[in-house]
Amino acid sequence: MDNNTPIFTIMKRFASVSGAVGGLAARVISERVTGYAINDAEYAKTLKATLGSMKGLFMKVAQFLATIPDAIPPEYAKELLELQSNATPMGPLFVKRRMQAELGAQWQTHFSSFDMAPAAAASLGQVHKATINHKGTSLDLAIKLQYPSMQTIVEADLAQLKLLFGTYHLFNKALDLNDVLGEIKARLTEELDYINEARNTRDYQAFFANGSDAVKIPDIIPSLSTDRLLAMTWMEGESLLIATETLTQEQRNTLGRTLFRAWYRPFYLKGWIHGDPHPGNYKVDSNQNLLLLDFGCVRRFDATFVDGVIELYEALKHQSRDRAVAAYECWGFSNLSNELIDVMNEWARLLYDPLLDNRVRPIQMNFSGAKGWETALRVHQKLHQLGGLRVPQEFVFMDRASVGIGAVLMRLKCEMNWHQLFEEIIEEKKVIQMSSEYK
Numbered sequence: 001m002d003n004n005t006p007i008f009t010i011m012k013r014f015a016s017v018s019g020a021v022g023g024l025a026a027r028v029i030s031e032r033v034t035g036y037a038i039n040d041a042e043y044a045k046t047l048k049a050t051l052g053s054m055k056g057l058f059m060k061v062a063q064f065l066a067t068i069p070d071a072i073p074p075e076y077a078k079e080l081l082e083l084q085s086n087a088t089p090m091g092p093l094f095v096k097r098r099m100q101a102e103l104g105a106q107w108q109t110h111f112s113s114f115d116m117a118p119a120a121a122a123s124l125g126q127v128h129k130a131t132i133n134h135k136g137t138s139l140d141l142a143i144k145l146q147y148p149s150m151q152t153i154v155e156a157d158l159a160q161l162k163l164l165f166g167t168y169h170l171f172n173k174a175l176d177l178n179d180v181l182g183e184i185k186a187r188l189t190e191e192l193d194y195i196n197e198a199r200n201t202r203d204y205q206a207f208f209a210n211g212s213d214a215v216k217i218p219d220i221i222p223s224l225s226t227d228r229l230l231a232m233t234w235m236e237g238e239s240l241l242i243a244t245e246t247l248t249q250e251q252r253n254t255l256g257r258t259l260f261r262a263w264y265r266p267f268y269l270k271g272w273i274h275g276d277p278h279p280g281n282y283k284v285d286s287n288q289n290l291l292l293l294d295f296g297c298v299r300r301f302d303a304t305f306v307d308g309v310i311e312l313y314e315a316l317k318h319q320s321r322d323r324a325v326a327a328y329e330c331w332g333f334s335n336l337s338n339e340l341i342d343v344m345n346e347w348a349r350l351l352y353d354p355l356l357d358n359r360v361r362p363i364q365m366n367f368s369g370a371k372g373w374e375t376a377l378r379v380h381q382k383l384h385q386l387g388g389l390r391v392p393q394e395f396v397f398m399d400r401a402s403v404g405i406g407a408v409l410m411r412l413k414c415e416m417n418w419h420q421l422f423e424e425i426i427e428e429k430k431v432i433q434m435s436s437e438y439k
Contacts, residue, residue, distance in 0.1 A: 089121035090147060095128065098145045102229040110224060112138065122280060124150055124191060124296070129234060132224075140234035141221060146192065154188050174383035176390035183393035187275060191296035194230040198222070200295035201232065204274075207266055214289045215262045235291045237283035244284075244412055251288060256363075256414025258290045260421055263405045268310070268429050271301040275397040277404035279411065299397040304330055309398075310426060316345070316352050324348070332392040340389060343382045350375045351402055354418040363409040363418065 095116055099107040108114060111130045118126040125146045132139050147153075162181055190196050198220045205217040216235060224231035237243070244252055259282065266272040274281075275297035283291035308330040315323035324345055328336060336344075349356075354363050383389050 089118045089126050090145075092116045094148060095145065098148070098229065102226045103224065111141075114143070120280075122294075130231075132221075140236075141224075142218065142232050142234045143224075144194070144230040144232070146194065146228040150192055154192065158185055158188070173388035174380045176388055178390070179393035180391060180396050183396040187297055187299065187397060190298075193227055194225060194296075195227050197230060197294075197296040198225055200298040203272070204266065204292065204295055204298075207270065207272075208262075208292075213261050213265070214258050214287075216285065216289050216291050218293070235283065235285070235293070237285040237289075237291045239279060240282040240284055240290075240408070241279045241411060249413075249415070252412050252414040253416055255284065255288060255290065256409055256412050256416055257421065259405070259409065259412070260416070260418070261425070262290055262292060263401070264422065264425050265428070267301075268306060268425050269432060271303065271306050273299045273301070273397060273401045275299045275401050277401050277408060279408055282408070297397070299394075299401075301394060301398075305394055310429075312348055313352055313355060313422075313426075316349060317356055321345075331394065333389070337386070339386050340383075343379055343386065344389075346382075347375065347379045351399075354406075355422045356419060358417065358419040360415055360417050362413065362415050363406050 095118075099114075103110060111132055114130040115128055117128075119129050119142070120127045125144050128143045128145065130141045130143050132141060158181065161184070201217060201220055205219070208215040208217055218232035218235055221231040221233070240255075244255065247255065263274060263277065266274070274292070274295065276294060281292070281294045283293065285291055308327045311323055311330070312327035314320070315327055321341065325336060325341060328341070328344060333344075354361065
């Protein structure tokens, strides 16, 4: 069999992913069941190397788990956190081939300099620093290159994920995931399209154009960009987690406020979610501005969905069961029994907890995700007992983003009145709606 054919790639992918993910799952489950902490630093390094070289969907899953405090044993989290920007990179031969394919044989003439060693490598692509002459001055660029055969790799991962979902449904009826796979496929397909990412980047840049939120977005260079190569201005800054190690509590709080607003304002005012909220996508410059990166995964929601999120918040705030049911139904949940509503409200109260608590506090009271996992397990068990719940596809990235941004804020250890911040955004939305009605 030809080792370069798509079917060979898929078969090899199945074997590699099964071994890596299965080994981690076995260790995590063992720790949860026995209560004994697992200290397997050597395997953690091997797992990082394996996932880092494979790229793709399951590397993204590993990144996400590593972001959440207490989600996986600490030695695994420490290693897998490096996958945010320090995955195993592709070598110079790949770089030359990709640049030639996208910009032509004379691609180097577009640049004053081009660093063949990547500045960062992640799950779907890697970034190189380059320089061009722009209006008589030198301009630093970040050149994002998509890895080879990513469409085939993503299809292989989706096929394995479909198999995992099928196995899950045989033994557990808690969640009907039939719509979930389609949502993941749609978002990953968008993420592989750098023209789409350029469009998302420009939209976010326009949203934060007035500078009031201390959020900086890179400029896209259209003349040097294609569907697999994205050229943008280089933004100098430190990784968010590294930068916060030297910040005072007041500076952490300011940065936490900026990050909170950078995520929530686009969602509630425009219906946009930055769907990949891990520390590798955030940097901090010398003026404490938040540098927001990587707009490949942006989920856009209609107004009805966003209004449902606000309605559920109001329902929980006023303890109105009827309003909660109305919110669930507007999202497409149906045939809700009283027992199912109680279980859904339990999960909702966990997610909305910091927004409902009108005082200065951490995003999670103990700076740990342990409570979240305990609640998720309890909710999952109850749903299974009640015969399950069909999950609307919109919730895949809504829940992922909510948990992800909360995890980043936990790691920042910032303390704010999240209720007040949220109410300010909701009030801003009302003002915008009223002004548009009277135009």
